[in-house]
Amino acid sequence: MPRVAFLGLGAIGAPMARHLARKFDLAVWNRTASRAVAFASTHHGATHARTPAQAATMRDIVITCLPTSHEVEALLDGADGLIAGLQKGAILVDCTSGDPATSRRIAARLAEAGVSFIDAPVSGGVSGAEKGELTVMVGGKAADLEKARPVLESFGKKIVHCGDVGAGDAIKAVNNALLAVHIWATAEGLAALAKSGVDPKIALDVINSSSGRSNTSINLFPERVTSRAFPRTFKLALLDKDVGIAAEVARAQKVASPLLQLTAELFRLAHGELGEEADHVEAVKIVEKWAGTEIS
């Protein structure tokens, strides 16, 4: 039975860690220590680690789930850092929606210490994490994935080996760029319809049984926009980061990508205007403001 550590008990990390605590001997660490202390006190089999090094000590699989790859990289060094605790032969599984270049740099650093790295970003949202039904997209060596697979299966339903280190990050960024395109385009279309006198709920009913439908039109708009609920489950700041990564991947490969670049700009603007705590779907509010109408 592998011994596991989990670092980053945020909106998606906490429900992932909850599944792990049911099956494995689990150490948890969180920057705000009170969250990890509370987690360990309410989950039998979980222990609270004071530092990243302590979390990683004697662990076979160490999982990180932080906002960006930069926070993961910053956790590596120093007396309290991950590298000080990671044992030879361990695997660092990074479930952050990261960026491929930084992941490759992290993998190279860890390799010097005899530690493997796989990038393993997830999709399915907080509700998918709670149900243990996430999709996990993995970059790295197939043999490392096979060692980590029993651990990933506790929160993942579909686990796909995508290629070398960074491949999971790249797919995740493109997936989320598509999500961003759908949110913005659906908002523009529905704002135009609302202003021309069509009820957005009727428009969604029609679109959702027609070829323009998407997860955004089927789930996000009815549950969050027309209802005006706008729950905060996935930060706009994080989607902004993801679209930026996708735009950068396209630029690095010299792929003409005007739509991706524009989407990155729009989400940067929305993030700047709505702030750090806004949910990703609240980007719709910018479209509504520009249109002078509400999609409800």
Ligand code: NDP
């Ligand atoms: P949250 O903002 O809810 O949580 C972020 C976590 O990272 C917290 O545990 C936070 O600690 C920690 N953290 C933040 N800054 C630092 C730092 N400088 N050093 C160490 N720890 C830090 O984010 P999510 O849980 O929503 O997202 C985590 C990752 O998962 C992101 O890459 C995101 O893109 C991805 N993701 C999120 C989904 C979602 O639906 N929420 C869906 C799919 C992927 P503290 O408690 O101290 O703030």
